[in-house]
Amino acid sequence: MAGRVIDGKAIAADVRKQVASDVAALKSAHGLTPGLAVVLVGEDPASQVYVRNKGKQTIECGMQSFEHRLPEETSEADILALVQQLNNDPAVNGILVQLPLPKHVDSNKILNTILPDKDVDGFHPANVGRLSIGERALVPCTPVGSVILAKTVQENLSGLNAVVIGRSNIVGKPVAQLLLKENCTVTIAHSRTRNIGKVVKEADLVIAAVGVPEMVRGNWIKPGAIVIDVGINRVPGENGKSKLVGDCNYEECARVAGAITPVPGGVGPMTIACLLKNTVEATKMQNNITS
Numbered sequence: 001m002a003g004r005v006i007d008g009k010a011i012a013a014d015v016r017k018q019v020a021s022d023v024a025a026l027k028s029a030h031g032l033t034p035g036l037a038v039v040l041v042g043e044d045p046a047s048q049v050y051v052r053n054k055g056k057q058t059i060e061c062g063m064q065s066f067e068h069r070l071p072e073e074t075s076e077a078d079i080l081a082l083v084q085q086l087n088n089d090p091a092v093n094g095i096l097v098q099l100p101l102p103k104h105v106d107s108n109k110i111l112n113t114i115l116p117d118k119d120v121d122g123f124h125p126a127n128v129g130r131l132s133i134g135e136r137a138l139v140p141c142t143p144v145g146s147v148i149l150a151k152t153v154q155e156n157l158s159g160l161n162a163v164v165i166g167r168s169n170i171v172g173k174p175v176a177q178l179l180l181k182e183n184c185t186v187t188i189a190h191s192r193t194r195n196i197g198k199v200v201k202e203a204d205l206v207i208a209a210v211g212v213p214e215m216v217r218g219n220w221i222k223p224g225a226i227v228i229d230v231g232i233n234r235v236p237g238e239n240g241k242s243k244l245v246g247d248c249n250y251e252e253c254a255r256v257a258g259a260i261t262p263v264p265g266g267v268g269p270m271t272i273a274c275l276l277k278n279t280v281e282a283t284k285m286q287n288n289i290t291s
């Protein structure tokens with residue numbers, strides 16, 4: 001029997017609904033309107049689509065959206081100056097600098113200049129540290145979205161064997177931290193892992209975040225496991241067109257899994273929804289609101 005398909009689009013819409021209600025409550029109880037600033041340097045087409053969607057959804061949730069589009073040749077010093085300006089702007093509660101940045105810019109230098117309490121991407125070392133020691137933190141959006149999706153299948157993840165495939169700072173490592181917080185037994189598999197299929201086969205919950213198209217095969221999956229596919233890979237499709245596939249071979253894995261996210265329509269829509277959620281959280285942190 002084929003596994004249940006986890007509808008990321010519908011679940012992201014639920015998250016946005018909750019964000020809109022939290023924004024309304026912040027306005028009425030505290031007179032606060034959360035503001036999200038996005039900085040886009042250059043003309044990368046995928047980034048432009050992403051930034052446009054972010055702006056639209058930010059406004060739909062009742063928040064303020066600030067967009068800063070800079071030419072490709074903008075100097076590192078000028079980007080740093082803009083980040084400092086946004087750090088000092090009380091109307092801006094969240095700052096996101098869209099990646100990738102042009103090659104002449106040191107991305108880490110820029111990201112580490114964002115005030116940790118406005119770092120809605122959760123990439124600043126202060127937030128990475130806070131997450132790892134269990135303090136209140138801004139947590140990277142895709143990992144948060146992945147765990148929300150898994151919890152729609154099984155609310156209590158405690159005691160599950162979770163295998164994360166991939167060890168990136170953006171997904172692999174933070175999602176492993178979140179799963180540890182959920183009391184999972186966590187293994188991080190990566191390109192040097194021996195007999196990776198056998199390691200994954202032990203998992204009740206698989207998070208695939210390697211960026212290798214359809215790497216995870218059906219015979220790696222334990223029957224009934226929850227499979228969250230973070231990969232978004234563009235590959236050649238039919239009639240000379242390209243198509244999107246995940247890190248899992250969907251047809252094969254869906255036959256064995258208990259539940260699985262599709263690509264597109266799984267983790268993808270959750271990322272912006274969780275960014276909006278983080279902007280609300282950042283606003284609360286900056287104003288010492290605990291709930």
Ligand code: GUN
Binds near residue numbers: 097098271
């Ligand atoms: N580019 C693609 N996804 C992301 C993201 O989640 N955050 C940032 N800053 N840049 C991105």
